[in-house]
Amino acid sequence: MTATSTNELLSFAEARQIVERHAAALTPTEPELTGLLDALGLVLAEDLLADRDFPPFPRATRDGYAVRAADVKLVPTQLHCLGTIKAGAMVEESSIPVGPGETVEIMTGAPVPAGADAVLMVEYSEAADANIKVKRSVEAGENVVPAGAEARRGNVMVQRGTRVQHAMVAVAAAVGRPEIAVRRRPKVAVLATGDELVDINLPPGPNEIRNSNSYSLAAQVYEAGGDAVILPVARDDAAELALLLRKGLDANLLLLSGGVSAGKYDLVEEVLASLGAKFFFTGVAIQPGKPVVFGEVALEGRTTPFFGLPGNPVSTMVTFQLFVRPVLDALAGAKPERLLFTQAALKAPLTTKTGLTRFLPAKLDGVHDKPGVELVRWQGSGDLMAASRANCYIVVPPDRERFEAGEVVTVLLS
Numbered sequence: 001m002t003a004t005s006t007n008e009l010l011s012f013a014e015a016r017q018i019v020e021r022h023a024a025a026l027t028p029t030e031p032e033l034t035g036l037l038d039a040l041g042l043v044l045a046e047d048l049l050a051d052r053d054f055p056p057f058p059r060a061t062r063d064g065y066a067v068r069a070a071d072v073k074l075v076p077t078q079l080h081c082l083g084t085i086k087a088g089a090m091v092e093e094s095s096i097p098v099g100p101g102e103t104v105e106i107m108t109g110a111p112v113p114a115g116a117d118a119v120l121m122v123e124y125s126e127a128a129d130a131n132i133k134v135k136r137s138v139e140a141g142e143n144v145v146p147a148g149a150e151a152r153r154g155n156v157m158v159q160r161g162t163r164v165q166h167a168m169v170a171v172a173a174a175v176g177r178p179e180i181a182v183r184r185r186p187k188v189a190v191l192a193t194g195d196e197l198v199d200i201n202l203p204p205g206p207n208e209i210r211n212s213n214s215y216s217l218a219a220q221v222y223e224a225g226g227d228a229v230i231l232p233v234a235r236d237d238a239a240e241l242a243l244l245l246r247k248g249l250d251a252n253l254l255l256l257s258g259g260v261s262a263g264k265y266d267l268v269e270e271v272l273a274s275l276g277a278k279f280f281f282t283g284v285a286i287q288p289g290k291p292v293v294f295g296e297v298a299l300e301g302r303t304t305p306f307f308g309l310p311g312n313p314v315s316t317m318v319t320f321q322l323f324v325r326p327v328l329d330a331l332a333g334a335k336p337e338r339l340l341f342t343q344a345a346l347k348a349p350l351t352t353k354t355g356l357t358r359f360l361p362a363k364l365d366g367v368h369d370k371p372g373v374e375l376v377r378w379q380g381s382g383d384l385m386a387a388s389r390a391n392c393y394i395v396v397p398p399d400r401e402r403f404e405a406g407e408v409v410t411v412l413l414s
């Protein structure tokens with residue numbers, strides 16, 4: 001397989017579609033029962049069901065007085081207070097029935113007693129012992145969530161395939177699940193290539209650089225619910241690369257970094273091809289990340305998808321987000337997730353060249369209703385510091401070369 005020339009390059013959208021199509025055909029990892037907090041970031045392998053009605057009783061959403069709306073149509077008026085119901089009230093207290101002309105003092109989260117159909121906020125009342133002056137009328141249902149309004153017992157509260165984040169942890173806790181079934185973290189082999197690389201535990205020689213990509217990739221893998229296995233750095237040597245590649249193919253997914261450009265020592269594609277790799281694409285019309293490679297290798301009865309990511313650290317990070325993420329999501333059992341784009345006004349003009357879709361490291365911030373975005377200063381796609389200052393990418397379509405300050409641009413959150 002030789003390097004593809006620019007005219008044959010796939011567009012970003014075409015390449016992404018290819019990835020999504022292959023991702024959809026992958027088999028997810030096995031489910032396992034996991035402690036609720038350890039499940040954070042992983043993918044639900046079961047539906048979370050309501051074990052009772054939510055809320056289980058008509059719930060007051062304000063501190064005040066449980067009333068019959070019909071009694072307070074004309075205000076001001078007086079009601080007779082029978083007592084107080086606080087959150088967690090005993091069943092006997094909450095079953096005081098409220099008759100005509102009566103009320104019960106009630107606290108947020110407490111069960112609204114029979115007979116009452118609304119809660120008057122305490123601010124609109126004046127209490128003199130058991131005589132409550134009502135200064136405002138309320139509609140039936142006001143400040144009350146009926147029993148079962150959020151979910152009925154047995155309803156699906158969170159669907160399988162959802163990635164567990166803090167709100168789902170709350171749901172699982174609310175339905176009494178200290179353990180939930182999630183998919184195991186897919187194993188992702190990470191293989192950095194390059195003669196210039198040294199491991200981070202060793203002092204680099206004057207012309208050497210530390211292998212940072214294996215670590216940024218492992219971090220991205222972990223954030224995406226995978227488990228990275230960092231392989232030793234492969235020299236730019238076909239035999240050594242082949243040996244380590246075969247090791248990496250034991251994983252659910254293999255990520256290589258470096259060695260996919262058109263240079264003389266860029267051996268990744270050649271060595272993959274010698275192992276019988278099928279390539280789905282070799283290069284995409286994007287920047288950074290143009291040489292990115294996607295394919296699969298079938299060896300010894302198992303097929304392993306792989307990505308050859310360009311070695312420039314920013315390229316490695318962007319191409320992970322753009323292309324690796326859907327494959328990892330699928331292996332982790334997640335429903336396909338879209339890339340999260342938003343729009344924001346440029347804080348300063350921007351000039352690029354046409355021909356490639358660009359994902360330029362940028363900083364999105366702004367006050368309240370005025371989000372603004374600007375490029376971070378960078379020295380090109382090798383600039384790690386730029387990546388660490390950025391929180392998004394400005395997406396420049398291939399036909400645009402200039403944007404003015406104030407123009408609204410598309411932003412990919414990172």
Ligand code: AMP
Nearest residue numbers: 192211212213214258259261310311312
């Ligand atoms: P390559 O894609 O192999 O042509 O590498 C492109 C650039 O990225 C070169 O400047 C490499 O030194 C750098 N690079 C490649 N691999 C890594 C790595 N694992 N960690 C940090 N930088 C790397």
Ligand code: MG
Nearest residue numbers: 193194258259
């Ligand atoms: Mg290299």
